[in-house]
Amino acid sequence: MPELPEVEVSRLGISPHLENQRIEKIVVRHRQLRWLIPQDIHLAEGLVIQSIRRRAKYLLLDTELGSIVIHLGMSGKLHIVPSDTPVKKHDHLDIVVSSGACLRFNDARRFGSCLWQAVGQPALSVFSNLGPEPLTDDFDGKTLFERSRGKSVAVKNFIMDNKIVVGVGNIYANESLFLAGIDPRKPADKVKKKDYLALGQIIKQVLAHAIQQGGTTLKDFAQADGKPGYFAQELRVYGRLNQPCVNCIKPIQSVTIGQRNTFFCDNCQK
Numbered sequence: 001m002p003e004l005p006e007v008e009v010s011r012l013g014i015s016p017h018l019e020n021q022r023i024e025k026i027v028v029r030h031r032q033l034r035w036l037i038p039q040d041i042h043l044a045e046g047l048v049i050q051s052i053r054r055r056a057k058y059l060l061l062d063t064e065l066g067s068i069v070i071h072l073g074m075s076g077k078l079h080i081v082p083s084d085t086p087v088k089k090h091d092h093l094d095i096v097v098s099s100g101a102c103l104r105f106n107d108a109r110r111f112g113s114c115l116w117q118a119v120g121q122p123a124l125s126v127f128s129n130l131g132p133e134p135l136t137d138d139f140d141g142k143t144l145f146e147r148s149r150g151k152s153v154a155v156k157n158f159i160m161d162n163k164i165v166v167g168v169g170n171i172y173a174n175e176s177l178f179l180a181g182i183d184p185r186k187p188a189d190k191v192k193k194k195d196y197l198a199l200g201q202i203i204k205q206v207l208a209h210a211i212q213q214g215g216t217t218l219k220d221f222a223q224a225d226g227k228p229g230y231f232a233q234e235l236r237v238y239g240r241l242n243q244p245c246v247n248c249i250k251p252i253q254s255v256t257i258g259q260r261n262t263f264f265c266d267n268c269q270k
């Protein structure tokens, strides 16, 4: 599943091809994604894409009347192709711009979505209750600590809660807690302030590093057969059950927390 770094890399990959381009037409081949694609997205036809932003795992293509809001779901992929490129299976949506380029959305499992956020209208419900972006100054370990008091939920679930901070998915939660030396099972309000201060910095570093790694795949966005956004990751604990810890060589343990696979070293994480 694409996590925040993959979505940010998608944004960086498609932006140079779409920004300041006029939308010639929007072709919807399969309207039923996770939610129905609203007819209103056709309001963007004839308008210029002023900017492409990311909020949590949503991409927003801004025009003067509103924004096309895209979520990749479980299996969604975005490519830039010439608009006459033959359509493949699961190519559900095209956004064709004046240069002749086309943003093509392919999603085999159809958990992705494409919505319309009109200017001046209340924010879509998908944007309500979202916490701060982890890579901005609105997020740090101090606010994590303050918001954790009185919360007995496992610290791993706490940092994966979008109301606390957006975009810390399962892989990056595992990796960040390992680097911070925090047991993922520990109740959020039992983690000390100094550990949250370190964890806040580490979450930023882990996500920024993943985006940087993904930067090497940017050229794939302009290749229909490329695999944009899914890049090899350097993982220290995630998926490494029974393999030696990179710090102390004890075998990595696995438990399920909040129905998600959780990997940790019970020697290095307290």
Ligand code: ZN
Binding pocket: 245, 246, 247, 248, 249, 250, 265, 266, 267, 268, 269
């Ligand atoms: Zn260890």
